[in-house]
Amino acid sequence: MTEIKRFQIxxxxxxxxxxQDRLARTRWADELPADPEAAQTGPVPxxxxxxxxxxxxxxxxxxxxxxxxxxxxxxxxNKYPHFTTEIDGQNIHFVHVRSPHEDATPLILTHxxxxxxxxxxxxxxxxxxxxxxxxAFHVVIPDMPGFGFSGPTREAGWNRHxxxxxxxxxxxxxxxxxxxxxxxxxxxxxxxEQGRQHPDQVIGVHVNQLFSFPDxxxxxxxxxxxxxxxxxxxxxxxxxxxxxxxxxxxxxPQNLAHALADSPAGPLAWIGQLLGTAVDPDTVLTIxxxxxxxxxxxxxxxxxxxxxHTEHPTEPTTAPTGLAxxxxxxxxxHRFADRDHKNIVAWSEFDRGSHWAAHDAPDLLITDLxxxxxxxxxx
Numbered sequence: 001m002t003e004i005k006r007f008q009i010x011x012x013x014x015x016x017x018x019x020q021d022r023l024a025r026t027r028w029a030d031e032l033p034a035d036p037e038a039a040q041t042g043p044v045p046x047x048x049x050x051x052x053x054x055x056x057x058x059x060x061x062x063x064x065x066x067x068x069x070x071x072x073x074x075x076x077x078n079k080y081p082h083f084t085t086e087i088d089g090q091n092i093h094f095v096h097v098r099s100p101h102e103d104a105t106p107l108i109l110t111h112x113x114x115x116x117x118x119x120x121x122x123x124x125x126x127x128x129x130x131x132x133x134x135x136a137f138h139v140v141i142p143d144m145p146g147f148g149f150s151g152p153t154r155e156a157g158w159n160r161h162x163x164x165x166x167x168x169x170x171x172x173x174x175x176x177x178x179x180x181x182x183x184x185x186x187x188x189x190x191x192x193e194q195g196r197q198h199p200d201q202v203i204g205v206h207v208n209q210l211f212s213f214p215d216x217x218x219x220x221x222x223x224x225x226x227x228x229x230x231x232x233x234x235x236x237x238x239x240x241x242x243x244x245x246x247x248x249x250x251x252x253p254q255n256l257a258h259a260l261a262d263s264p265a266g267p268l269a270w271i272g273q274l275l276g277t278a279v280d281p282d283t284v285l286t287i288x289x290x291x292x293x294x295x296x297x298x299x300x301x302x303x304x305x306x307x308x309h310t311e312h313p314t315e316p317t318t319a320p321t322g323l324a325x326x327x328x329x330x331x332x333x334h335r336f337a338d339r340d341h342k343n344i345v346a347w348s349e350f351d352r353g354s355h356w357a358a359h360d361a362p363d364l365l366i367t368d369l370x371x372x373x374x375x376x377x378x379x
Contacts, residue, residue: 008078052269080121101133106174112186163193168197183205206322210340212333231333249301251308322345327351
């Protein structure tokens, strides 16, 4: 069961025809007019106060139906070598691109929700074949269990810890005994666990977020700067205004599953609430198409349920850790991050880029990955 098989994305035309038919017959949701008096503070963009607006979905559905060419994007994705293997009873799909520089650092990159392996496809060429061979990586980009071509999951228990173990096995099968790890969003939960659970293999942990929050300790807010208090306010605004998806997926993900499986406009809107306008329309549609064709709206959502119903370690991580914090994203406060991660050796903050920096600030992310792992090699 350890065999690694070549894989090519090749969707039957009948499935694409069915998608087109369903898009043409979309029944639109009702909505109230936007409230021009609504306060525009925090993370909610104008017109999105009640959720994903009808206009956003209609424009993308029309593009999906009339001008978006899945075969073109399928061919672009297939330019890179894809593989599948079974790990712990689950089919795992991944992209694996070796650098022409044999001494390159192996690096596994874990995407977030509602993304897929597509999150990192635009980074492959620069990561694997840079001008300076010292900056080169052998790149592994898996779909998380339950997502895209690694789904659906067929049994319970696929939380961040089980995924971290699966990635260790994947890297072992590929012949990488020492490697770096990177994660964004849900991947930023998985990556630190890779370092915690497999310290003999993981060189270092690089993430876009360190999800370290106040825990109720008396006096934990004393001495925070005005800027840090503003970061806390952003977090509070996000939790109060933008976290409905996380609460639903953490408690009753199956409630939503039936709608996501029945109409392609449903998963498009559901992923659009976070991808929004930070990701270009065709990439949003590529991700939406993958979710639709693999019917993984439900199984990807289950990751949140599994993580909430799992006992997590309370001791801090100790693997060398680097943070790349982007301007329009959750940014942690040093005090809380240092409490949860005892070996933070790099901390970068950028004045642009969003939660999806691999899409809208790839140059900054690539530079930070190179800098972080270069420093570890030098050390």
